[in-house]
Amino acid sequence: xxxxxxxxxxxxxxxxxxxxxxxxxxxxxxxxxxxxxxxxxxxxxxxxxxxxxxxxxxxxxxxxxxxxxxxxxxxxxxxxxxxxxxxxxxxxxxxxxxxxxxxxxxxxxxxxxxxxxxxxxxxxxxxxxxxxxxxxxxxxxxxxxxxxxxxxxxxxxxxxxxxxxxxxxxxxxxxxxxxxxxxxxxxxxxxxxxxxxxxxxxxxxxxxxxxxxxxxxxxxxxxxxxxxxxxxxxxxxxxxxxxxxxxxxxxxxxxxxxxxxxxxxxxxxxxxxxxxxxxxxx
Amino acid sequence: xxxxxxxxxxxxxxxxxxxxxxxxxxxxxxxxxxxxxxxxxxxxxxxxxxxxxxxxxxxxxxxxxxxxxxxxxxxxxxxxxxxxxxxxxxxxxxxxxxxxxxxxxxxxxxxxxxxxxxxxxxxxxxxxxxxxxxxxxxxxxxxxxxxxxxxxxxxxxxxxxxxxxxxxxxxxxxxxxxxxxxxxxxxxxxxxxxxxxxxxxxxxxxxxxxxxxxxxxxxxxxxxxxxxxxxxxxxxxxxxxxxxxxxxxxxxxxxxxxxxxx
Numbered sequence: 001x002x003x004x005x006x007x008x009x010x011x012x013x014x015x016x017x018x019x020x021x022x023x024x025x026x027x028x029x030x031x032x033x034x035x036x037x038x039x040x041x042x043x044x045x046x047x048x049x050x051x052x053x054x055x056x057x058x059x060x061x062x063x064x065x066x067x068x069x070x071x072x073x074x075x076x077x078x079x080x081x082x083x084x085x086x087x088x089x090x091x092x093x094x095x096x097x098x099x100x101x102x103x104x105x106x107x108x109x110x111x112x113x114x115x116x117x118x119x120x121x122x123x124x125x126x127x128x129x130x131x132x133x134x135x136x137x138x139x140x141x142x143x144x145x146x147x148x149x150x151x152x153x154x155x156x157x158x159x160x161x162x163x164x165x166x167x168x169x170x171x172x173x174x175x176x177x178x179x180x181x182x183x184x185x186x187x188x189x190x191x192x193x194x195x196x197x198x199x200x201x202x203x204x205x206x207x208x209x210x211x212x213x214x215x216x217x218x219x220x221x222x223x224x225x226x227x228x229x230x231x232x233x234x235x236x237x238x239x240x241x242x243x244x245x246x247x248x249x250x251x252x253x254x255x256x257x258x259x260x261x262x263x264x265x266x267x268x269x270x271x272x273x274x275x276x277x278x279x280x281x282x
Numbered sequence: 283x284x285x286x287x288x289x290x291x292x293x294x295x296x297x298x299x300x301x302x303x304x305x306x307x308x309x310x311x312x313x314x315x316x317x318x319x320x321x322x323x324x325x326x327x328x329x330x331x332x333x334x335x336x337x338x339x340x341x342x343x344x345x346x347x348x349x350x351x352x353x354x355x356x357x358x359x360x361x362x363x364x365x366x367x368x369x370x371x372x373x374x375x376x377x378x379x380x381x382x383x384x385x386x387x388x389x390x391x392x393x394x395x396x397x398x399x400x401x402x403x404x405x406x407x408x409x410x411x412x413x414x415x416x417x418x419x420x421x422x423x424x425x426x427x428x429x430x431x432x433x434x435x436x437x438x439x440x441x442x443x444x445x446x447x448x449x450x451x452x453x454x455x456x457x458x459x460x461x462x463x464x465x466x467x468x469x470x471x472x473x474x475x476x477x478x479x480x481x482x483x484x485x486x487x488x489x490x491x492x493x494x495x496x497x498x499x500x501x502x503x504x505x506x507x508x509x510x511x512x513x514x515x516x517x518x519x520x521x522x523x524x525x526x527x528x529x530x531x532x533x534x535x536x537x538x539x540x541x542x543x544x
Contacts, residue, residue: 065411068414068415070411070414070415090414090419091419094417094418094419097414097415097416097417098417100415101415102412102415104408104411104412104415105408106407106408108407108408108409108411108412109409109412110409110412111407111409121416122416122417122418125321125416125418125423126319126416126417126418170416
């Protein structure tokens with residue numbers, strides 16, 4: 001069922017713990033005569049995972065760009081981290097983006113920078129953090145994604161999977177509260193996909209980052225929704241089948257021709273009788 | 283007929299859109315110069331890339347232009363028995379017109395194309411979107427340092443081109459035209475008015491600005507993958523070269539009115 005701003009009792013203090021981290025209310029977007037999104041409404045709660053599924057060109061990536069303010073909607077409102085971003089100026093958006101991270105489809109790494117410079121870019125350029133602290137944080141996040149030894153390499157010398165993991169490390173470096181993933185596993189082999197999925201789960205559960213994932217890779221989507229990361233008493237991290245409570249914190253949204261065709265849990269998606277969903281899942 | 287009207291309307295609209303976006307970029311760049319954050323280390327890097335990187339091509343262009351001008355004008359001046367005035371002709375030509383325009387055209391080819399290709403590649407690989415997502419304004423990070431570097435370095439490179447041009451002319455005057463050094467340099471200084479020097483120094487500020495802003499504008503509006511990057515590079519060079527000549531004409535007209543009251 002479609003919700004409106006009134007359903008959330010807005011205007012509300014979205015920064016409050018109970019309030020949605022992201023809220024789309026009847027968002028519409030068209031490029032000339034081509035309609036991209038129609039009446040898209042959804043919300044994302046703190047610490048939850050939202051997974052957008054849909055065919056290529058359905059408008060999934062556009063939703064992430066709208067959240068970041070890289071695009072403006074034609075109508076509707078978008079709230080992110082307590083701020084209405086659809087009518088913000090570019091300068092104002094910088095403040096909101098400071099708390100967000102984005103992993104682009106092909107990584108979008110700066111090809112003239114080394115891996116370390118890519119990862120530390122935001123801290124070095126956009127914060128007052130001392131250089132020694134930046135280096136320490138870069139080492140920490142590269143260690144998190146298992147790429148410490150590639151610090152001084154250029155992105156062009158890395159494999160596709162390694163580049164995606166560097167992109168995750170870059171998005172993670174400034175400790176965002178909201179991470180957006182745009183098709184992070186597209187074009188990768190199954191083993192590399194699994195390692196990227198594992199990083200996403202670890203980030204969400206160990207760093208407590210709200211995650212929004214756009215993909216058309218069902219296997220990855222269900223893996224992320226149904227697994228959780230735990231740190232054992234010895235400090236080792238393991239990714240295991242998630243408890244029911246955790247599984248319920250992952251929502252699926254199916255985008256079809258710019259509309260929200262389905263919104264619900266992994267189980268609801270699997271048991272849907274909608275012919276389009278069944279075709280997509282088959 | 284309707285198709286023709288539709289085509290003309292669409293062409294006019296897209297042309298106006300380009301002009302509007304170019305003006306917006308120039309305004310945003312100007313605002314970026316006077317407000318924070320300012321990426322100083324990028325400015326230093328761009329001064330190196332645009333200024334020092336272009337030094338060789340500007341030296342060669344200036345030198346051989348001055349030399350060939352001496353060769354050609356020597357023969358013409360002989361017809362009037364005015365060979366000793368070759369220095370005056372070279373200094374006036376180089377400082378007022380050839381130095382600024384040829385330096386600007388070299389920069390359009392080297393710097394304008396480089397900027398369009400670099401920014402265009404960043405657009406098609408989503409690096410510009412990544413910059414914005416990381417909280418960096420691409421105008422402040424990429425455009426402002428390049429525009430400032432072009433604005434600062436174009437006049438400096440023009441002075442270098444003028445100087446080596448007159449040196450090239452001097453070598454030819456002494457070795458080929460048998461004009462003594464003293465006569466040549468006296469002629470060089472006598473032929474110049476202070477207003478000419480002002481004109482030769484003021485014009486490159488405008489030319490440097492348009493070359494770099496056009497390169498940035500075309501680069502940031504790139505679409506269509508690697509083919510689009512190639513197209514953007516070509517467009518940047520063509521647009522910057524033509525604009526250099528057009529701007530040179532209008533700025534010269536303006537400066538003539540302001541400096542000479544002509």
